[in-house]
Amino acid sequence: GTVTEPCAYRVVxxxxxxxxxxxxxMAKFQPKGGNLLEIRGLAGxxxxxxxxxxxxxGVAAHPEFKIVGSVTGDWDQxxxxxxVA
Incomplete structure (x- = not known):
């Protein structure tokens, strides 16, 4: 059920x-932009x-960056x- 105690907090x-x-x-440290490889987490x-x-x-707001590829990494090195290999 819903927690109603005043000492209870929900952190998201x-x-x-x-x-x-x-x-x-990235835009602060690489103002000229560049190509990005996005390594995603668990698909779905x-x-x-x-x-x-x-x-x-973020890329739409910083067109100096371009996502050139995307791979699934499952949040595992x-x-x-x-x-990526």
Missing amino acids: VDFKDMGKQEIEQ TSIDDAIHAGILE TTAQKA
């Missing part, structure tokens, strides 16, 4: 904003979809390395 992460902020930070999860949507929004 805005994953779409997180993806957008990744591009915003709402978190991965939200991060991806934020990245697309070994899987991501194999996907």
